[in-house]
Amino acid sequence: MRDMTEALHKNSISLDTFPYQIIETKNPDSYEKKVVQTYQEDPEHWRKVIGDTLLFQFGVYDNTFSSQTFTPPSGSNRTSKLDESGIRYFEQQLFLAGVTGSDRPTMKRILDIGCGWGYALKYLAEQYPECQRLDGINVSGQQLSHCSKFHTEKGLQDRINLFQCNAKDIDLLPDIDDPYDLVVMRGVISHFSYDLFETVMEKLWKRMSTGGSVIISDNLYNIDLNAYKSDTPDEVDRLACKYRKTPEYFHTIMQKSGFFIQDKRVLPSNADAVKWLLEIQNNIEKHFPRGAGGALDELHVMCENMAVAIVKNKISIYSTVLKKP
Template sequence: MSDSPRPVSLDEAGHRYLERQLETAAEFGLGDPGPRRILDVGCGWGATLRHLADVFPNCPRLDGINVSAEQLAYCARKMPGTDRVRLYLCDAADIAELPDSDQPYDLVVARGAITHFPPRVYESAAAALARRMRPGGLLVVSETLYSEEFLAGQQPSPVDADHLALEHRKSLRYLTDVLRHTGFRIRDERVLPTQEDAARWVLDLKSNIDVHFPQGASPPLEAIRNMAGALAVALLRHEASVHSIVAERRDT
């Protein structure tokens, strides 16, 4: 059964499920006075970071990191005028090097970023996050993960054809095992949204590219177009699912 009573836009869908994740996280300690420092890993074009700034108006510090200077520049232009938000051109594996290490993160959000990380980068990033978060701090992850059987049958694409690092597919077991090994406790894990809703939004993404680039798009957009069709099929076959994970930084 679909989670959505009516069709919604991609942006609205993203905000809706972020809200559901934050409601779940609140059960494990995001209460009054709320987080004092937040990190958005792979902040992209800034939609999640802007939403977090609205949801937590009393949070004095929100950081966003990305490896794309173009996306960070766009994010800076769209961010409301405030000195609360700071943007960093930073690889996820280098999170431990971010400024102000004496101010640990209370909340870290990673939505759709881990899928792009090679395994060694993900493992380094998880360890770095553990060092920079306060005990009891929460990590909120939203990620497309694949069944072990599906991954066993996949052939890797040539490196020069993987324009957006989309071939670093991961399983739920691998993702959560790394978190546990690096100092986190899994507090909540669920499929969110449903496969049907996720497939519909992935196909909406493909449709947007089809409409705006009918004669062909740039290699990165073509990679997204091709990925979207294959991912929608995998979702509907239950070979892939979008998982919401809330993990707590354990006491050292």
């Protein structure tokens, strides 16, 4: 599948058998292959590790804001704590953005940048039934194929459009005169080089509707990056996250792009972030006692390293809500 996808990029060919559209790029991103490689693992292996929803961006364990309870699929023998906490975190971010409740704004078009295995798009489609156009972009053909199958099973294929597209090419997404009212960027900026991050934010501002919201979640480093040292030697670029960012740099780029920062905070708490990481580490050890190999082995090491760094307050997970004024 990956070889076929690369051939399509190279030769500008589109096949009806592909369950997603391919956006050609004029300036290939040299780091993209590393990100694609990270998510080549069988989705069912990931499911054993991060939960049935395949939400992969931390979790909140306090249910104060929760509006629904996750029900695991029939026959599932795995804990639903990761699923529940992941949904709860997403719900809290939507609440902080002011896009929930009876007086919420109407959504005409939504974009998920780095849409993963598709659960967030499914959730948003159900949350905003009036929105007939939800777009998801991703560089991973493996994940997009899973998204397409999942959304078809839920009867959402006519509303959700999937694109194999690097985030820097969001200006090439169709219908530029039809702006986005809500954009989600959760757990993807860690995969961005600095130049890519700055380009994406500049282009995203141009694709947003006035008053539109952007919801972001990512891990940021609370200390001087030159002083940071991982507990395990950094000989491997684990999960394509080598471009570390500080809150100061992160929010400077947001404002420079023209956005207004409506809300920024550590969310989930450091304690919840550590709990989430240790649950994932435990799942890897439980389901792959002889070693998972590949990205999941990288994740196993990363969980321990990051948990220690969070306890020492060297890293925190930040939630940011932007508005286009």
